[in-house]
Amino acid sequence: MPIGPYQSPLALISDSETDHHHQALPETPAVAQAAAPAGLRLRGIDKRFGDNHVLKGIDLDVPVGQFVAIVGKSGCGKSTLLRLLVGLDEPTGGEISFYGEGGDTIEPNARIVFQEPRLLPWISVADNVAVGLGDGVSRQTGRQEAQRALAAVQLSEKAGDWPSKLSGGQRQRVALARALVSRPGLLALDEPLGALDALTRLGMQELVTDVWRELGFTAVLVTHDVGEAVHLADRVIVLDEGRISLDLEISQSRPRRHGDPVLAELEGKLLDTILGKA
Amino acid sequence: MTTIDTLTDNRQVSRKDAGRPRPLSDRSIDPPKDAAARGARTNSAPRTASKAGNGTAGRSAWLPYLLPVTLVALWQLGSSTGLISDRIMPAPLAVFAAFWERLLSGELATNVAVSGARALAGLLIGGSIGFLLGIANGVSKFFEQLTDTTLQMLRTIPHLAMIPLVILWFGIGEEAKLFLTSLGVLFPIYLNTYHGVRNVDRDLIEMGRIYGMSGWSLFRKVIFPGALPSIFVGLRYALGIMWLTLIVSESIAANSGIGYMANTAREFMMTDVVVLSLVIYAFLGKLADVIARALERRALAWNVAYQG
Ligand SMILES: Nc1ncnc2c1ncn2[C@@H]1O[C@H](COP(=O)(O)OP(=O)(O)O)[C@@H](O)[C@H]1O
Numbered sequence: 001m002p003i004g005p006y007q008s009p010l011a012l013i014s015d016s017e018t019d020h021h022h023q024a025l026p027e028t029p030a031v032a033q034a035a036a037p038a039g040l041r042l043r044g045i046d047k048r049f050g051d052n053h054v055l056k057g058i059d060l061d062v063p064v065g066q067f068v069a070i071v072g073k074s075g076c077g078k079s080t081l082l083r084l085l086v087g088l089d090e091p092t093g094g095e096i097s098f099y100g101e102g103g104d105t106i107e108p109n110a111r112i113v114f115q116e117p118r119l120l121p122w123i124s125v126a127d128n129v130a131v132g133l134g135d136g137v138s139r140q141t142g143r144q145e146a147q148r149a150l151a152a153v154q155l156s157e158k159a160g161d162w163p164s165k166l167s168g169g170q171r172q173r174v175a176l177a178r179a180l181v182s183r184p185g186l187l188a189l190d191e192p193l194g195a196l197d198a199l200t201r202l203g204m205q206e207l208v209t210d211v212w213r214e215l216g217f218t219a220v221l222v223t224h225d226v227g228e229a230v231h232l233a234d235r236v237i238v239l240d241e242g243r244i245s246l247d248l249e250i251s252q253s254r255p256r257r258h259g260d261p262v263l264a265e266l267e268g269k270l271l272d273t274i275l276g277k278a
Numbered sequence: 279m280t281t282i283d284t285l286t287d288n289r290q291v292s293r294k295d296a297g298r299p300r301p302l303s304d305r306s307i308d309p310p311k312d313a314a315a316r317g318a319r320t321n322s323a324p325r326t327a328s329k330a331g332n333g334t335a336g337r338s339a340w341l342p343y344l345l346p347v348t349l350v351a352l353w354q355l356g357s358s359t360g361l362i363s364d365r366i367m368p369a370p371l372a373v374f375a376a377f378w379e380r381l382l383s384g385e386l387a388t389n390v391a392v393s394g395a396r397a398l399a400g401l402l403i404g405g406s407i408g409f410l411l412g413i414a415n416g417v418s419k420f421f422e423q424l425t426d427t428t429l430q431m432l433r434t435i436p437h438l439a440m441i442p443l444v445i446l447w448f449g450i451g452e453e454a455k456l457f458l459t460s461l462g463v464l465f466p467i468y469l470n471t472y473h474g475v476r477n478v479d480r481d482l483i484e485m486g487r488i489y490g491m492s493g494w495s496l497f498r499k500v501i502f503p504g505a506l507p508s509i510f511v512g513l514r515y516a517l518g519i520m521w522l523t524l525i526v527s528e529s530i531a532a533n534s535g536i537g538y539m540a541n542t543a544r545e546f547m548m549t550d551v552v553v554l555s556l557v558i559y560a561f562l563g564k565l566a567d568v569i570a571r572a573l574e575r576r577a578l579a580w581n582v583a584y585q586g
């Protein structure tokens with residue numbers, strides 16, 4: 001079936017939050033070079049909280065630079081898995097390792113973005129972004145890097161504002177800039193667009209795709225929106241009661257159109273699996 | 279600071295909204311009224327109304343003063359016509375005359391300075407102890423278990439009830455006043471600092487950890503700023519108690535200060551000076567609160583509840 005010329009969904013939106021001239025991060029990083037994108041290797045990952053057996057032996061390989069989406073019913077362990085990936089928690093069993101492009105084992109520079117932006121309300125937008133660089137960075141370098149990252153999420157003009165002055169979508173973009181400012185090798189996203197309204201969400205989806213393509217990190221996105229997963233990811237994994245019940249390749253080329261029938265077909269298939277109709 | 283991690287264990291603590299914290303105290307003194315009033319104003323109509331109509335903007339400038347000015351005028355009228363005996367209540371003009379006389383003689387400045395220094399010293403000592411205990415107990419499970427129960431027991435004793443004991447310990451010198459004032463301000467500052475630290479958004483603390491903060495930097499960048507609104511509530515509350523304690527202890531025994539001025543005046547039946555002392559206390563209390571509020575607005579400019 002022929003697919004019409006790609007049309008950015010952003011072109012339809014006049015909301016100032018979603019202007020569509022993306023300016024990517026400049027190539028020359030002033031601080032830490034971009035961390036090498038990290039591939040993931042999970043072997044028999046188990047996680048229990050007391051009697052609650054949340055993850056039951058997950059085996060998963062994510063190639064370097066891939067965009068993986070994880071979907072599944074609420075409470076199936078998606079967030080738990082993500083927290084293990086970025087080292088916020090330890091598995092009760094199994095092993096997680098990371099490898100670089102050459103297959104060698106590496107320490108990933110892993111970052112996570114949550115549904116809530118978790119900005120510090122008492123410092124400016126730019127200072128919040130600079131938090132992403134850690135403690136050992138001079139104020140001036142911090143400011144410079146923060147400006148670059150803010151430019152990449154099209155929020156340069158908000159650098160000096162308090163976070164409380166921003167809209168929900170803008171705050172989430174600041175959180176994204178904070179995660180990206182240190183050029184992570186692995187970016188975990190836990191329903192990052194879940195709290196945004198539908199139009200803002202479309203704009204953010206394009207933004208996430210753009211920075212991912214530009215920076216080349218490995219991305220793991222947890223979402224409850226199967227359409228979003230299919231639209232953004234190279235591969236969608238369905239998690240069901242702590243096990244992987246489906247692992248689906250999305251080979252459709254980018255940019256992808258909303259309403260693409262091939263994607264709609266895949267979305268239906270995923271929904272059937274999640275709802276147990278397959 | 280290994281102990282900050284007790285904070286992350288307590289995920290059941292509800293996340294706070296960005297609004298103002300409520301004061302914590304078991305004392306029977308009114309909480310800072312304007313805190314509530316100002317909070318209400320930010321949420322509701324009068325603010326937009328005064329922006330909308332030009333007439334109301336002008337009115338809001340003088341309307342609050344209408345009642346006090348009228349009352350003072352009536353009071354003066356009553357005194358002048360002999361309706362109010364100046365044995366009971368001196369005329370406002372007489373109070374002003376007493377003020378002027380003591381201002382010129384320098385007596386007023388000396389007494390205000392003495393009382394002010396006492397208040398400040400008490401605030402510094404008691405406030406620092408309360409603040410440090412609040413931080414330590416908020417951040418460390420160990421300190422909390424060690425001291426919180428004791429402090430909660432001690433704070434139920436009205437500190438003014440200790441006056442007889444304090445006089446036995448320290449006599450009637452400066453130490454007694456300093457001790458009482460320090461004790462009075464310690465608890466509200468302790469409680470509100472502790473409460474503020476415990477209620478810092480756990481998600482923000484986790485975020486700080488993700489980005490490599492720990493110990494001092496986590497405290498400086500996340501915990502302290504997060505607790506600051508509550509600390510300010512404690513401070514403003516403590517200021518009220520500070521003046522109250524000082525008034526009481528200065529009228530028990532002192533040979534300088536505003537309380538001393540009032541007491542000697544009472545012996546000579548100089549009601550004008552007694553009333554003048556009251557006015558000065560009121561003025562100092564207001565001044566302290568204005569300063570605290572200015573500091574608060576500066577330090578909390580990021581918080582929408584304090585903007586504008
Ligand atoms: N820190 C924790 N302590 C105890 N139980 C937890 C914790 N985190 C998650 N769980 C439990 O693990 C299960 C999966 O949660 P989660 O990974 O958040 O699900 P979701 O797929 O909705 O993100 C839930 O039953 C939840 O109650």
Ligand SMILES: [Mg+2]
Binds near residue numbers: 078079080
């Ligand atoms: Mg979740």
